[in-house]
Amino acid sequence: MSCVYILKCFILLISFHVHNVFSMEQNCKNLSATIMECSNHIPKDIADTVEHVKLVDINTKDISLSYSSFTGKGWYLLKQLEISTLDAPLGWIILYNNTFSSLLSLQILHLSMPGLKSTEKTAFVGLINLTELVIKGCKRLSSFYLLQMLKDENSMPNLNILKIDSLNKMAKDPWKLTNLDKEFFKALAVRNITDFSARNMYIGIVDVEALILVCDTLKTLDFSHSSFYLFAATPTPCNSLRHLVLNSIQPQNKWDNLNVENIHGRVKLYDKFYFFKNIVNLNYDNFFTNVSIVKNTFLHVQCLDEFNFKEISVQNNLFRNLDVVLKADLLFKKLEKLELQGNTLEYLNGGIFTSMSSLKTLNMSNNRIDVMQKINSSDFENILYHLKSLKIIDLSNNGLTFLPSKTFKNNPQLTLLYLSNNRLGQITLSSTFSLSLVDLQSNAITHLDQKSRQWFDEKFQYNKTYTKFVANLYGNPFQCICKYETFLQWIVHTPLVGNPSQTITCSDHEHDKKITVQFTKNLNKECQRATRLRNMAIVSSITIITVIVTTVSTVAVCKHRRKKLRQKRTREEIVAQIQDNNYHFQYPVFLSYSNEDVDLVMEHVYPDLVGHLRRMFDTPRDLVCTGDRNFRPGRTIFDEIDNCLNISAIAICVVSHQFCQSNFCKYEFEQAFALKKPIMLIFIEEVDEQDMSLLIKQHFNNYTRISLRFHNGDVIITPNWERVCESILDFLPK
The missing domain is CATH 3.80.10 (Leucine-rich repeat, LRR (right-handed beta-alpha superhelix))
Structure with missing residues (x-):
């Protein structure tokens, strides 16, 4: 009985192991014949043909990195290894001694390990063929361990490329920053480093004088997105340095502007x-x-x-x-x-x-x-x-x-002229016969006039004898209408249309009609037919139009004279009523403005408006109603606004950003509109339409307005106050 039980347990154990191994292998896939990717899994063995392994999303709670991780079959032939681990906020990762020592053929090693806290001294020993090391995103790893690794001459003796990114990023205190000092560059100098970058890092000091130690081999230096407290320079040239990248650097004494x-x-x-x-x-x-x-x-x-x-x-x-x-x-x-x-x-x-x-x-x-x-x-x-x-x-x-x-x-x-995504309508340049390409994509060209066509003809003619000329006109809103028929006849006989790399289309036709020889023939027929019909219509209409125009003109002149006489009498009656204080509105004008603009209004709008109205109506009375002067104490603001609008004939609004933001000002405008009062707008500054209420925006887009601006200390109002007051008189109801 006991033997049977033991046998069942053994079979169960074997089954579990096989299932686990099969499950693990399912986490790996071949991206190509030589590249393998494994998710949260390190295979024991790899095929001899695999040269590049990507270990992604490694969870160090389940998997640890050590010497035994890479000792299986095929690992010693690997040439490139990328390891990307998940962050470990509750636990740290340590690279132990000889972790990579069995990877004898490895040439490129990329490590992206946010939870990496430290490395033992000989963690990188054995990588005798490694030429490129990238350590990225190791925000907890102190530069002490990097320096310790570099000091060991048995670690990566053939290293040429060293790229560190976001190393020790969690340390912002000056005494904890990474220092690229003499000790650091001395450790680099024992290797033939050609490419070194320290990106996205907080660096204490960059000792350029010490950097000279690697200037026999260093070709590329990159400090992009890094900040540093001191950049100590030296007058000695770096003989081998050819590429310097300082994008988005943040030195302590950085200028924000110049x-x-x-x-x-x-x-x-x-x-x-x-x-x-x-x-x-x-x-x-x-x-x-x-x-x-x-x-x-x-x-x-x-x-x-x-x-x-x-x-x-x-x-x-x-x-x-x-x-x-x-x-x-x-x-x-x-x-x-x-x-x-x-x-x-x-x-x-x-x-x-x-x-x-x-x-x-x-x-x-x-x-x-x-x-x-x-x-x-x-x-x-x-x-x-x-x-x-x-x-x-x-x-x-x-x-x-x-x-x-x-x-x-x-x-x-x-030779190459790039002008795409502008708003060019034509192109007429002096003799630039060496041009082989002009890129005019996505401009505002509806057609090419005679000068532009002549310029292109010169290029195409030169092209036949000397160099190839290419013009890119794709994405322009060409108009295929009779008005531009000459242009369309020209373009179909140029290499512009025959170029297979671009399609010239009409933007005014459905589905962007392609411009071809047959299309221009059809358009020519339509244009000729339209011309004949137009000429016939013109001839037959001239007599009728002449009679109608003569009759209408006579009637219009009579009506215009009568209208002028009525307007004159109405004006005289209104002026007399206001002079005698018998006009049915107490005030001709209600002036609406924001409290934020009160100083400007009271200095440059109110006094000029009152003065011109008094002269026009020949009366000493104040003819302008304002909230500051006419609101009755103790009443609600909205009731007083209604009262002022009811006793005023028209409303003039002094519009500014503050006016558009004020609820009271918007209420005054809306009530004036609801009461069907004539409304005039005085703009004292540029106002974005998006800041205007819907009613103000509609009035702004449909009616003329008054502009008040300052120039060299002078106030300029357009139109002038005389014209404004005449319009007010015309608006006053009888």
């Missing part, structure tokens, strides 16, 4: 800046987070040696105005590419490019250069004057409505 005005002079380059002399690519995006303005500035930067900058990116820095002439020949002599997109630029002095004679690519997309185009058209036309080597220019998404014909007159080598 505001400079009326500075002219020579500036000697700070000697410690020569550390960056050999850099080829510099990224300095998202540094100035507030609006920066530079006005009327000339700087001559003196350098003792030539710099090697070839590509500089200064994107998304909120440089609204850069009115600066910059002369720095040795600093920018080799610069070939400049990224200025996304800076909200409204003005850019072309003098900033004075020393960039080698610049070939300029990206100024996603700015607001249209402001400069409208206000400083001549400066805009000469913005690229100094860039004689320019080959590629991107002005996309700048709101441009036109391009002066000589914009690119000094850029004979220009």
Whole structure:
């Protein structure tokens, strides 16, 4: 009996083990012949053909990482390993000694372990072929353990790429920050590090003088999104450094903006800046987070040696105005590419490019250069004057409505011109025969006029003999109507329509009708038929129209004269009634305004309105009713508003942001509307329609209004007070 029981238990145990193993294996899948992904599972063995393993969503409550995790069959042949664990808020992860020592062929190791708290000294020993280590999201891991690992020369002796991201992110106290000091770079120096990044970190100090220790091999340095207390520079150039990325860095003494005005002079380059002399690519995006303005500035930067900058990116820095002439020949002599997109630029002095004679690519997309185009058209036309080597220019998404014909007159080598997502209606440029592409996607082109067509013809003619020319006009609202028939006949015989990469369609037809030769023939027939019918209608209608016009004109003149006489008599009667104080309204005008605007109204609106009305009606009485003067004490505000409106003939509202926000002001407007009072609006400032109530918005869009503005200390009202008072008299009911 006991033997049978033992046998059943053994079978049950075996079944459970097999089910568990099968369940575990189900957590792994092959993404390709050489890539495997496992979720919350570390397989004991892997196939010899697998070169890359991704261990994702590892829950360290169920699975621990140790030497035995990677000792099974196939692991020693693995070349790339990625480990991503779940966060461990109630428990910490420790990498024990020799955890990866059996991974003899591993070349790339990525660790994303939020719960990683510490590593034992020899955790990375044995990775003799590892060339790339990425430690990301280890917010609890102190830099002490990273330094301890790097100090061990047996750990990753062939490491070339070290990327740390969000390391020790939970430590914000200065004495707990990661320090990239001499001790750290000395530990790096025993390896041939070519690429080092410390992103999204709180760094205490970056000792650039110590960084020289790795400058025989270091090519790329990235501190993006990191903040640091001290960046100690050195005048010694870093010989091997070619790429420096400082996007969104946050130094302790960071400027939120750059505001400079009326500075002219020579500036000697700070000697410690020569550390960056050999850099080829510099990224300095998202540094100035507030609006920066530079006005009327000339700087001559003196350098003792030539710099090697070839590509500089200064994107998304909120440089609204850069009115600066910059002369720095040795600093920018080799610069070939400049990224200025996304800076909200409204003005850019072309003098900033004075020393960039080698610049070939300029990206100024996603700015607001249209402001400069409208206000400083001549400066805009000469913005690229100094860039004689320019080959590629991107002005996309700048709101441009036109391009002066000589914009690119000094850029004979220009080949690629990107102008998409603007509001251009035509394109007429001077001779830019080197162009091979002009991108005009999604502009406001309804047709091309004769000058634009002539410009395109020159490009196509040049194309036949020399270089290929491509124009992209997709997404423009072309109008296929008889008025533009000449344009449509022209376009179907150009390479624009024959280009298979784009479809030219009519936006005024259903389903975006494609423009073809057959379509233009059909349109021509429709236009000719319409012309004949129109001519017949014109001829047959001239006689009838002449008779009707003569009759109607005679009747209209008589009616107009009678109407004028009635208006004159009505005016005279109303004026006499007001002079004799017999008019059935106590006040001709009720003036409505916000208490926030009372000073402005009482100084610039009320006295002028009262004075002109008194002169018009030749009476000393106050003819304007206001809440401040005419509300009776002790009554409710709404009752007094109703009373003032009932004793007044028309309502004049002084509209501002405060008026639109005031419940009392809105009530006064609504009651005047309900009582069918004539309403006139005086706008003392620009008001967004979204801030207006529905009734005010309807009145704003349907009726004329009065504008009161200040200019050089003077008050300007349009129309003038005489015209306003005449309108008031016309509105007064008999």
